Amino acid sequence: MYTSKNSSSKNSPILEARNICKYYDMGDTRITAVKNASLSVYPGEFVAIVGKSGSGKSTLMHMIGLLDTPSEGEIVLNGHLTKNFKENQLANIRNSEIGFIFQAFNLLQRTTALDNVILPLTYSNVPKADWNKKAIDMLTMVGLGNRLYNRSNELSGGQKQRVAIARALINNPSIILADEPTGNLDSKTGTEIMELFLHLNTQGKTIVLVTHDDDLAEIAQRKVVLRDGEIINQ
């Protein structure tokens, strides 16, 4: 079992992508989505991966989030080479080390905010007796202490994304991966969500933000620019 939670020191990266490539073979043609990308994310960093639509940023995020395996290259998380990990081990790491936030929120339908936040705990080793308290604390932290029992369809877009953020944080992951988290929100709510990310970052959370919006990326400490699957600037 993978057990090295938050073991990286300030000087060694939490996440390291070494020359990773992703290509898809379609008949005789090979489509390359990501080319020789190398990237390191250090504890407490706020990194933005920026690129136009089709630049390969989502594919890159899926690979560093261990949802997809690189065709070439390797990913090191908290000092562990993940290349030869089995499906169960990868699922275990996703559960404990990575917090995902999606553009479309991806909350369970007609399920309360509380139960949505509890969801990652059901796949963890956290004792059931602690689930409710942890989830309530987390929802209170993102400002939804008064919306615990509202079902997902009763929440606004901004509230849904806050639930998703609470869900991403519930297992105290080493890194948060947010894929266009403000894409489905109006600008005011989007700004509020970005402020929440900044707040989390000041509290020491490591955040990787994937966006096509250059202005949004300005908030991050570091920008990684992708074009046609290649990192052209970081």
Add this chain to the structure above:
Amino acid sequence: MRVSETLRTSIRSLGLNKVRSFLTMLGVVIGVFAVISLIALGRGMQNYISEQFDALGSNLLFVMPGRMDMTADPARNFARNKLEKKHVDMINTYASEYVENVAPHIEIGEKIRYKTKTFNAGVIGSSYVGKDMYNFDVKEGSFFTKTDETTKSRVVILGPEVVKKLFPNRSPIGETVKIGDDSYKVIGVFKEKGRAYDEQVIVPYTTLSDTFDIKNYGSISIKVRNAQDVDTATKQIRSALLRDLKPDDFSVMSQKDILSTINSILGILTSFLGAIAGISLLVGGIGIMNIMLVSVTERTREIGLRKALGATSKNIAFQFMIEAILLSIGGGIIGLLFGYLASFVARSFIRAEIPIWSIILALGFSMVVGVLFGTYPALKASRKDPIEALRYE
């Protein structure tokens, strides 16, 4: 993921589509209901027949035409019926040591008419000794006598159901009814004994055989003096009849033999009907698989999300499997309750009974159906690529 948590998640998922879940269960509900109630009714029939035979007493033997076993063809037996008057005499002559009474039995279906009213009754031709042999109690009037039998009198004793229909609220004794084209005088009414008996009328067999020109007897009933001599009497009657008949022309059966033959026929019939009902359980299973496949497609994003949040393929497969099993077991339990209710209602007519094995069989089978038809959708769900699943619109 803990089993209890998977169970909770599955119940919640099914609860989100209550109507659909219920309709999916309905196939299994109907299947289990059919299996349970058919078996209960089959058992009820067996009980009913046993009771009817018990009412007759245990020292009766029956001579039936043809071979009476599972391989026999009843139509052929009756078409080649050779039992007649001389065989009654032969039993009386050669087996008198153990035999107390011999009564030929003829049965036809005929309309009984009184003025403008008619009743379709079973008309039984029996002997005056039949009264004691079959424990017939006459509640009004009297049974016919030996003289009535020898003189072929046109007298009749009516069953209580026949009286209810033809003579509501008054006594039929002394009235004349028509059986076919001939008039018969009503001399008695039977006490209630059970539906099969209550719809019959009895006339002397000599009269019936003469009037309707029936030469052969449907059966010959013999009352053995002592119940413990039934086996010896059987042998003696057989050897008496073999003087005139071939072994294949007749069978001598005790009540026990007849009962076990009927029970085995009913048993086969019940199993056969149960198996047909079991097919509807399979159809129910296909319904479950169908809906589970729809559910897997509808919840593609949920599957992707769960995988992103740490669910393994095994977790996902288990969750969908549990949902399918809950549907089938839930359907099984509801079907069982309905089946129990039906057999409870049927108990006012027949002593229907639900054997424990049929409950275990029905619930076990519905569980197997859930596992069998839930496996494919569960595997399909677990094999979904999380990225594709998260992108699914």
